Structures are given as C-alpha cells and as structure tokens.
Amino acid sequence: MQRSVRSLSAALARPTRAALPRAVAAASPSALLIAQSSAARPLPPARPPPACRCFHAALVRQAGASTTYSIGNLSDREYHDVSDTTMDRLTEYLEEKLEEVDLAGIDVEYSVSTCGKSGVLTVKLGDKGTYVVNKQPPNKQIWLSSPISGPKRYDFDVDHDVWFYARDNHLMHDLLNRELRELLQDETIEVDLGEQEH
Known part of the structure; x- marks a missing residue:
C-alpha cells in the first residue's frame, strides 16, 4: 500500500507516457485517492542556502577557547x-x-x-x-x-x-x-x- 502510494505520487508529479498508466493500474482505489490529494498539494518553497558567516580565525579562538589555569607545584x-x-x-x-x-x-x-x-x-x-x-x-x-x-x-x-x-x-x-x-x-x-x- 505504502509503495503503491509513493510510486503513484511520483508518477502524478512527473507523468510520463509509460509510467503513469502502469502506476495507476497497479494502485488500489484508496492509494489513488491518497496520491491525488498529495499531488494536488503545492510543494513548499525551496529554502535558500544558509547565509555565509565569516569570522576571523583569531576571533573564533578568542571567543571559544578560554585558558584554564592550574596550580603549579x-x-x-x-x-x-x-x-x-x-x-x-x-x-x-x-x-x-x-x-x-x-x-x-x-x-x-x-x-x-x-x-x-x-x-x-x-x-x-x-x-x-x-x-x-x-x-x-x-x-x-x-x-x-x-x-x-x-x-x-x-x-x-x-x-x-x-x-x-x-x-x-x-x-x-x-x-x-x-x-x-x-x-x-x-x-x-x-x-x-x-x-x-x-
């Protein structure tokens, strides 16, 4: 059932002449309804790549690494x-x-x-x-x-x-x-x- 929903959703999203009839024929009626409803939903917008954060290496070392002191013998x-x-x-x-x-x-x-x-x-x-x-x-x-x-x-x-x-x-x-x-x-x-x- 899960596999037929996935293959049918993929076929509806990018139908080809050969793939669509095969996927529809193999799917059960309930799988067909699920696939149609998921194909009808709009895809979420693509996320932009994360902004590049550039720090000077010395600042990173200074901010992240505090010296730990120890009692000398x-x-x-x-x-x-x-x-x-x-x-x-x-x-x-x-x-x-x-x-x-x-x-x-x-x-x-x-x-x-x-x-x-x-x-x-x-x-x-x-x-x-x-x-x-x-x-x-x-x-x-x-x-x-x-x-x-x-x-x-x-x-x-x-x-x-x-x-x-x-x-x-x-x-x-x-x-x-x-x-x-x-x-x-x-x-x-x-x-x-x-x-x-x-």
Missing part, C-alpha cells in the same frame, strides 16, 4: 622567588603611578616580616578604600583584599606564569587593572606583575 624557593618578584613589581608600579594621581589620603607601603619570608603591601586610596596584598608562604599563595570585590586567594600557574583565582579562573593583574581604573578614573593604569603569558 612550586618548591619553597620557587614560590619565594616568584612571589617576591610580583610584590616588588606591584609596589614599585603603584608607588610611581599613584604619585601622579591627585587624591587625598593615597599611600603605598610594603612591609617585610622579620624573617624576610612574608610581606604585606597596603595601598590606601583615601575615601575610595584600601587594598591589602600579602604573601602566604604556608599555602604558596598571594592573598588580596579589595574594597570592591573583597578577599581572594591567588595561586601561581607555572605554565602561564600568572597568579589566578581558582574559584573563577581570573587573573590577579586583570582584577587590579579593572578595579584601579574604575576607582581612579584612569584608563592608563596597567599593572605589570612581571608575568609572561604564553
């Missing part, structure tokens, strides 16, 4: 080397940059512990709040307390040479750049922690 010596470099660069940059800012109550102070293994950087921005950044040798982390986003604990990714927050995979220098630009209304702020992304 640092020795104590490696941790102190990289964290000291980070704290020194951050202190030096902020001292120089904040001298240019005309804001009451600005102060940058870095104090090192008596054993020389730990250090605390305090960045006072007057009535806009205070940042505290400190080394945490037992965890091999750098902790940052922000007046905007609160406390975060950053781990070091050895492969990418960056300090990242494991909960959201965001980088410490990105957070500082974004928040300091907003607080100080200065888009030229560019914190450089001596990291090199690969």
Whole structure:
C-alpha cells in the first residue's frame, strides 16, 4: 500500500507516457485517492542556502577557547622567588603611578616580616578604600583584599606564569587593572606583575 502510494505520487508529479498508466493500474482505489490529494498539494518553497558567516580565525579562538589555569607545584624557593618578584613589581608600579594621581589620603607601603619570608603591601586610596596584598608562604599563595570585590586567594600557574583565582579562573593583574581604573578614573593604569603569558 505504502509503495503503491509513493510510486503513484511520483508518477502524478512527473507523468510520463509509460509510467503513469502502469502506476495507476497497479494502485488500489484508496492509494489513488491518497496520491491525488498529495499531488494536488503545492510543494513548499525551496529554502535558500544558509547565509555565509565569516569570522576571523583569531576571533573564533578568542571567543571559544578560554585558558584554564592550574596550580603549579612550586618548591619553597620557587614560590619565594616568584612571589617576591610580583610584590616588588606591584609596589614599585603603584608607588610611581599613584604619585601622579591627585587624591587625598593615597599611600603605598610594603612591609617585610622579620624573617624576610612574608610581606604585606597596603595601598590606601583615601575615601575610595584600601587594598591589602600579602604573601602566604604556608599555602604558596598571594592573598588580596579589595574594597570592591573583597578577599581572594591567588595561586601561581607555572605554565602561564600568572597568579589566578581558582574559584573563577581570573587573573590577579586583570582584577587590579579593572578595579584601579574604575576607582581612579584612569584608563592608563596597567599593572605589570612581571608575568609572561604564553
């Protein structure tokens, strides 16, 4: 029954002298009615081909592939080397940059512990709040307390040479750049922690 309906529909759609009589003769009366009704229905309009969407390869990579960071297995010596470099660069940059800012109550102070293994950087921005950044040798982390986003604990990714927050995979220098630009209304702020992304 199904086969006779299909062959009859095809014959009605494209009748030829030989095919049409053979298909009609072979079909039952009910198949003939179904075939006629389906042949009488208009065909749906042909769909146009999909529009070509062209993206630059770099944009596709950037949009689709976000870097995932992982906690590096640092020795104590490696941790102190990289964290000291980070704290020194951050202190030096902020001292120089904040001298240019005309804001009451600005102060940058870095104090090192008596054993020389730990250090605390305090960045006072007057009535806009205070940042505290400190080394945490037992965890091999750098902790940052922000007046905007609160406390975060950053781990070091050895492969990418960056300090990242494991909960959201965001980088410490990105957070500082974004928040300091907003607080100080200065888009030229560019914190450089001596990291090199690969």
